[in-house]
Amino acid sequence: MKRKWIVLTSLLLALPVAVSGTVTAQQVSGETSENVVYSSNGQVIKPSAPAVNLDGSLYMPVRALSESLGKYVDWDEFRSSVSLTDKPVLTGKYELKAPNLAEGIKMGVGSSLTHIPGDPDNVFYTTADRGPNGQPTINGKTVRTFPLPDYTPTIYKIEVSKGEINILDKFPLKLSGTDPVSGKVTITGLPNIKGRDEEPYDAKGEKVLAYDPYGLDIEGLAYNPKDDSFWISDEYGPSIVHVKRDGTIIERIVPKGWASQASAPLVPSRETLPDVYNKLRQNRGAEAVGITPDGKYMFMAMQNALRNPDKAMDNSRQVRIIKFDLATLNPVGEFVYVLEDAKQFKDLAQGDIVISDMVVVNENTLLIDERDKFSGDKAQLKRIYAIDLSTATNISGKYDSATAAGKTLEQMTIADLKANGILPTTKRTVLDAVAFKFPYEKIEGVSLINGDTLAITNDNDFGIDSTTPENGTLLWTFKLPYTIK
Incomplete structure (x- = not known):
């Protein structure tokens, strides 16, 4: 069967790629060739769109051809560029088998993941977050409960072997003195500031607990080789x-x-x-942190757009990534990361697309974990992107406040970014975990080993309010067919 087909060369990722010859006109027409059989390495493949026959030459959309050949395809509308990336191979699956912390409360790690150079390839450091917490509705009011208020946020050293995640050591977070809430040197995971943070309640949602100015909600973990220390990103502060x-x-x-x-x-x-970071959405704070291998710079990414100037910005796609000079602890750069457009997915709100972790490969190359809120068959977005900052616009000190002449960064549309000459980071898919059927919602830990092995893990939120009875902690490894460096 042949149909008339119009090919537009207007950079929509339906870009015609010639099997032979080139297309230079703005619009050409031809007939689709739907009966053509394609194969790759002797295996029959079926492109998602047919080729078009133009004067005896076949032309096929970049995405259709590349995906058929096992490549990820990414389109950058700001730079009019297409990236093709080979897909990784799943090499290992590991599961945490640990005793429950209490009745109905699972042990969990996975809110972060980092590998220290020099350690064995199967050894990592990770954390759980602030501890078990829930959101029951009590007398018509939804409250934040902490069934184990004495829980101590902790760094864990883990090993993956023979299908299991084994805990080798643990380092509870502590002070050089006594925490006013725990009464010990160890801190709690309780909120910091009354009136700003969520009000903490006991397990029954009846009694208000004390705020802990030292409490942390750990989301990211990075290692600094210069002084053999860790940096943690915390949602509370941020x-x-x-x-x-x-x-x-x-x-x-x-x-x-x-x-x-x-x-x-x-x-x-x-x-x-910067002061603008006070405008975070609750529980959507400093989600990811990473340090360059030389220990010179540190990057932090927020989980969502800031509420700048207001709650309506929960639907903004612009997320801030900030860069620090570790010698001075002062910011030296700030960049725009554009989240995927929720409109391309089913029943997904823009505010439910988030950043969940980061790996800093070098000063200009980062890996970013971007995901939706769904799990299992409903999951649509669980991707690890390699991003490039080398051509991204440094917006430090700009677009923090709305003026008569302009909007805040969070208020801007894609057209506004272009009009203001703001180039976001590039994005290139390194892993699509949905295609590998990773079962859980919160892929929150990502690590890169030797530049060519990717590890991901999930935060199971201690099984609280889980709709999946078996909701545990998994760590999967993938071999990349190239090296990121």
Whole structure:
């Protein structure tokens, strides 16, 4: 069967790619060739779109041809460029088998993942987040409960072997003094500031618990080889926390004005995050952190767009990535990462597409974990992207406030970004975990080993309010057919 087909050469990723010859006109017409049989390495393949026959030459869309050949295809409308990337191979599946923390509360890790160079390839460091918590409705009011309020956020050293995740060591986060809430040197995972953070309740949702100015909701973990220490990204502050290898908290980078709201004399607060970061959406704070291998720079990414200027920005696609000079702890760059457009997915709100982790390969190359809120067969977006900052616009100190002449970054549309000459980071797919049927929602840990092995893990939220009875912690490894460096 042949149909008339119009080919537009207007950069829509339905770009015609010639099997022979080239197309230079803005519009050409021809007949589709739907009865052509294609094969790759002797195996029959079926492109998602037919080729068009133009004067005896076959032309096929880039996406249809490349995906048929086992490649990811990414289109950058800001730079009019197409990226083709070979797909990885799944090489290992591992599961955490650990005793429950309490009745109905699972043990969990996986809110972060990092590999330290020099360690065996199967050894990682990871964390759980702030501890078990839920959101029951009590007397018509939804509250945030902490069934184990004494839980201590902890760094874990793990090993993957023979299908299992084994915990080798653990380092509870602690102070050089006594935490006013725990009554011990170890901190809690309770919120910091009354009136700003969520109000914490006991397991029954009846009693209000104390706020802990030292409490942390750990989401990311990075290693600095220069001083053999960790940095943690924390959703509460949002903040970035410097920690010794034994778990002792050294200092905390916070937004301007944070220290005046909390009394935390045991941990110096460096107010070097711009004031605009105070406009975070609750539980959508500092989600990812990474450090360059030379220990010179640190990057932090927010989970969602800031509410800048208001809650309507929950539907913004613009997320901030900030760069710090670790020698001074001052920011030296800020870049725009554009989340995927929710309109291309089914029943997915824009505000439910988030960043969940980061790997810093070098000063210009980062891996970013972007995902939706679904699990199992409903999952549509679980991707690891390689992003490039080398041509991205440094927006430091700009677009933080709306003016008569312009919008905040979060208010901007894609057209606004282009009109203002703002180039976001590039995005190139490294892994589509949906295609590999990763079963759980929260892929929140990503690590890169030797430049060619990718590891991902999920945060099971301690099984609280889970709709999946077997909701556990998995770590999967993938071999890349190339090296990222």
